[in-house]
Amino acid sequence: MTSLDGVLAPILTPYGDDLAPDPVRFVALARWLMDQGLGLAPFGTTSEGNSLSVEEKMALLDALAEAGLDRGRMMPGTGCCALTDSVRLSAHAVARGCSGVLMLPPFYYKTVSEDGLFAAFSEVIQRVGDSRLRVYLYHFPQQSQIPIGHALIERLLAAYPGVVVGLKDSSGDLSNMVSLCRAFPGFKVFAGTERLILPVMRAGGAGCISANANIHGAAMLALVRGWRDAGAEAMQAGLEGFRAVMEGMPLIAALKAVTAIRTGDAGWRRVRPPLVGLPVDKEAELLARLKSVGVLF
Structure with missing residues (x-):
């Protein structure tokens, strides 16, 4: 087990009135999540990572470091x-x-070859040129339109053993996650949804990186830690009910609305365009639905 095994929260990014990232709120949420035993995966999809500049991401990571939070439990995008x-x-x-x-x-060009993808990852690794670098690939074909297949992973593992070490699979395809665990022993596969924690852990997975860990991560971590226990099936069923509620909402706006309610801080509702906030009537509906599955805020 490493410091990144378990559950990582793709932490939400808060904004001020001018839509600049707010490092104070960011650190406060990070601390709350990490105090529950979660790791952090900032600057991915849920963090609105592709709406942030390089400088903004670096400054937010600096804020986490300067706050004394454990970067050993962080996997930034x-x-x-x-x-x-x-x-x-x-x-x-x-x-x-x-x-x-x-x-x-690199996700803009949609028809690139496996050779092109290999070259892109290889060039980053070589230019960073640091033996401490550990790369986790992000497989999210529905969003990126660029899948990361077994053949590419095999090439990267052969070329960069000990550097390319794992993958987050947000495809929702359980058979792909199980196949990765079996094909590449020791390669750390993280489910991108809490719906699949139990089967992925049984296949040899490393844990889960889910947007919903921002509000319900402790329950996910309990299952990752207790997947061998007699109550694991019931825990998985509870998480599936919770996930079903969240899937009926625009996810980032919904997570920010719940965070605003939990913290009493309305500023958490802000998203960067082109995203829009959750309407007030939808907030009430969301809270009622969460309450119906036993998740209260």
Whole structure:
């Protein structure tokens, strides 16, 4: 087990009135999540990572470091369309002591070859040039339209053993996650949804990185830690009911609305365009639905 096994929260990014990232709120949420035993995966999809500049991401990671939070339990997203941006973010994460980086493939061009993807990841690794770098690939084909297949993973593991060490699979395809666990022993596979924690852990997975960990991560961590226990099936069923409630809402706006209610801080409702906040009537509906599955705020 490493410091990144378990459950990582893709932490929400708060904004001020001017829509600039708010490091004070960011650190407060990070501390609350980490106090529950969770790790952090900032600057991915849920963090509105592709709506943030390189400088903004670096400044927020600096704020976490300066607050004394454990970067050994952090896996910031560093995959960008521009090679040099991925290099800067990855090098900064290593310098700040993060245990790994979560790397999307360059996602603008949709018809790139496996050779092109291999070259992109390889170039980042070589330019960072730091033996401490640990890369977790980010497989999210519905969003990126660029899948990360077994053949590419095999090439990267052969070329960069001990550097390319795992993957977050947000495809929702259980058979792919199980296949990865079996094909690449020791390769750390994280389910991208709490719906699949139990079967992925049974297949040899490392844990879960789910947007919903921002509000219900402790329950996910309990299942990751107790997947062998007699009550594991019941815990999984409870998480599936919770996930079903959240899937009926625009996820980032819903998570921010719940965080605003939990903290009493209305500023948490802000999202960056093109996203829009959750309407008031939808907030009431969401709270009622969460209450119906035993999740209260």
